[in-house]
Amino acid sequence: MDCSHVFDFKVNRIIVVFTLFLAFFFVTPLLYAQGDTLKTTSAAHAEPAAEKKFNLGKFALHHVADSHSWHVIGDYTIGLPVLLYTPGGLVTFSSTEFHGDDEAKVVVEKNGQRFVKRHEKIYYASATANESGEYAEVDAADHVKNVRPLDFSITKNVCTLLLSVVVMLAIFLKVANGYKLRAGKSPKGLQSWLEPLILFVRDDIAKPNLGHKYERFMPYLLTVFFFIWFNNMLGLIPFLPGGANLTGNISITVVLATITFLIINFNGNKYYWKHIFTPDVPWWLYIVLVPVEIIGIFTKPIALAIRLFANITAGHILVLALIGLIFVFNSVFVSFVSVPFALFIYGIELLVAFIQAFIFTILSALFIGMAIEEHH
Amino acid sequence: MELLLPEIGLVIFQTIAFLLLLFVLAKFAWKPILGAIKEREHTIDEALNQAELAKQEMVRLAAQNEESMKVARAERDQILKEAKTLKDAIVNEAKHQAHTEGAKLIEKAKIEIENQKKAALAELKNQVSTLSIEIAERVLRSQLSDKVKQQELVAGLLKDVELN
Numbered sequence: 001m002d003c004s005h006v007f008d009f010k011v012n013r014i015i016v017v018f019t020l021f022l023a024f025f026f027v028t029p030l031l032y033a034q035g036d037t038l039k040t041t042s043a044a045h046a047e048p049a050a051e052k053k054f055n056l057g058k059f060a061l062h063h064v065a066d067s068h069s070w071h072v073i074g075d076y077t078i079g080l081p082v083l084l085y086t087p088g089g090l091v092t093f094s095s096t097e098f099h100g101d102d103e104a105k106v107v108v109e110k111n112g113q114r115f116v117k118r119h120e121k122i123y124y125a126s127a128t129a130n131e132s133g134e135y136a137e138v139d140a141a142d143h144v145k146n147v148r149p150l151d152f153s154i155t156k157n158v159c160t161l162l163l164s165v166v167v168m169l170a171i172f173l174k175v176a177n178g179y180k181l182r183a184g185k186s187p188k189g190l191q192s193w194l195e196p197l198i199l200f201v202r203d204d205i206a207k208p209n210l211g212h213k214y215e216r217f218m219p220y221l222l223t224v225f226f227f228i229w230f231n232n233m234l235g236l237i238p239f240l241p242g243g244a245n246l247t248g249n250i251s252i253t254v255v256l257a258t259i260t261f262l263i264i265n266f267n268g269n270k271y272y273w274k275h276i277f278t279p280d281v282p283w284w285l286y287i288v289l290v291p292v293e294i295i296g297i298f299t300k301p302i303a304l305a306i307r308l309f310a311n312i313t314a315g316h317i318l319v320l321a322l323i324g325l326i327f328v329f330n331s332v333f334v335s336f337v338s339v340p341f342a343l344f345i346y347g348i349e350l351l352v353a354f355i356q357a358f359i360f361t362i363l364s365a366l367f368i369g370m371a372i373e374e375h376h
Numbered sequence: 377m378e379l380l381l382p383e384i385g386l387v388i389f390q391t392i393a394f395l396l397l398l399f400v401l402a403k404f405a406w407k408p409i410l411g412a413i414k415e416r417e418h419t420i421d422e423a424l425n426q427a428e429l430a431k432q433e434m435v436r437l438a439a440q441n442e443e444s445m446k447v448a449r450a451e452r453d454q455i456l457k458e459a460k461t462l463k464d465a466i467v468n469e470a471k472h473q474a475h476t477e478g479a480k481l482i483e484k485a486k487i488e489i490e491n492q493k494k495a496a497l498a499e500l501k502n503q504v505s506t507l508s509i510e511i512a513e514r515v516l517r518s519q520l521s522d523k524v525k526q527q528e529l530v531a532g533l534l535k536d537v538e539l540n
Contacts, residue, residue, distance in 0.1 A: 061378075064379070065379065150385070151384070152384075152385040152389075153385055157386055158385070158386065161389060161390060161393050162393060165393050168397060168401070172401055172405035172406075172409075173400075175409060176406075179411075179412035179413075184412075184415065195413070198409060198410075199413070215410075218410060219406045219407075220398060223394075223397060223398045223401050223402070223406075227394065249386065250379065251382040251383045251390060252390050255387055256390075309379075
């Protein structure tokens with residue numbers, strides 16, 4: 001297969017435009033960021049060696065979580081815009097104003113309001129610093145008690161989300177155009193690469209589960225399948241434009257599962273509701289069965305959300321843990337074991353990226369199919 | 377535990393972005409793509425059906441050809457047979473006619489020969505009689521110069537007449 005079609009000129013152009021757009025937005029913050037990270041690294045060097053002890057758990061969780069800045073390479077970090085909705089109105093500033101701080105030690109003052117960032121979450125700053133120099137009240141379990149403003153920041157995950165939407169639009173609109181230009185002919189290039197997948201969703205996911213009414217749900221199933229798959233793959237790229245663990249973020253999977261939930265219940269027919277509220281059992285069993293059925297309405301999408309989130313996050317943590325072993329043992333020789341292992345897990349992750357997209361889509365189709373099934 | 381708590385900002389961005397993606401793709405990508413695929417499948421099915429029909433038509437035509445060939449062959453045989461009979465009849469007729477004609481000619485020739493023979497005989501008789509008369513005349517002339525001999529001749533002639 002000729003791969004040059006896959007990254008077609010038009011798609012390339014859109015990606016370039018999007019990157020330039022990002023660059024334009026953050027070109028000044030980027031420059032600041034360089035200076036700041038340099039400063040913080042020199043400060044870190046001054047700290048006693050005992051405090052720098054590598055914490056594998058924190059390292060892994062930091063990398064699977066969302067971030068207000070985008071690490072590029074080495075000391076280069078792209079600052080991203082912070083958008084906060086506060087009682088005093090919308091507050092915007094660049095995340096570089098925290099000067100790379102993530103421990104609530106740097107206070108940013110805007111519109112008379114003071115903010116700190118701790119573990120990639122923004123809080124209203126406390127009036128004074130505590131004993132460890134943090135402008136936040138932290139309890140014994142490391143929980144911050146400060147109030148959080150409504151955070152609508154363009155975080156790393158939001159950027160990746162927008163990037164994936166732009167890439168998907170570019171790819172699929174181009175493919176659709178291919179079908180218009182070459183109507184009735186065999187597919188070519190990008191089209192022939194994606195058509196088997198589209199047919200897979202239609203013939204192996206939608207048709208067996210939804211029966212003759214499958215066409216109505218095809219747009220959702222196709223969109224959700226490709227959205228999850230593309231973002232799973234994008235999340236596996238360890239550097240720009242990847243690196244964000246989008247589908248391993250509960251916010252994303254919850255939204256997807258909620259849409260599935262809404263589709264199931266808005267399309268549920270009378271048999272579906274009858275099965276929940278008046279199942280075919282003796283009446284005295286209703287006390288047990290009806291609550292179970294009602295809980296079942298919600299557990300299905302919750303399971304969908306958690307399954308996707310957990311699978312993708314677990315894969316990322318596994319790779320990070322294997323790589324992190326090198327730093328735990330502080331020996332380069334560990335890499336001879338952990339790198340091949342991480343590579344192996346990476347290979348499996350490529351498969352998981354597809355399988356999870358498939359599972360989310362087929363279960364959505366199955367649940368919708370159960371809700372619209374006609375009983376005679 | 378923090379990993380399990382949805383962030384309101386990301387939830388809202390995701391909702392907007394995903395719904396936007398869903399509506400744009402549904403209208404401008406999935407609809408034409410699925411439509412085109414369905415139409416193409418329909419076309420392929422139809423083409424296959426057409427091919428099947430054409431195949432059946434071919435078989436039918438082949439059978440028909442075979443049939444007409446058989447008929448034509450039978451017709452040819454019939455014609456050849458008739459021609460042969462006709463030929464035989466004509467040949468027989470001709471032979472018969474030739475035979476009759478030949479016989480007739482032979483008969484005619486015989487009659488002619490007979491006639492010619494008769495004529496030749498008559499001629500011969502004439503010649504002989506003329507010659508006889510001439511001879512007789514010469515004999516008589518020489519005989520008549522002598523008287524005795526004239527007597528003898530007359531006596532001989534008379535004798536012959538009496539014998540006849």
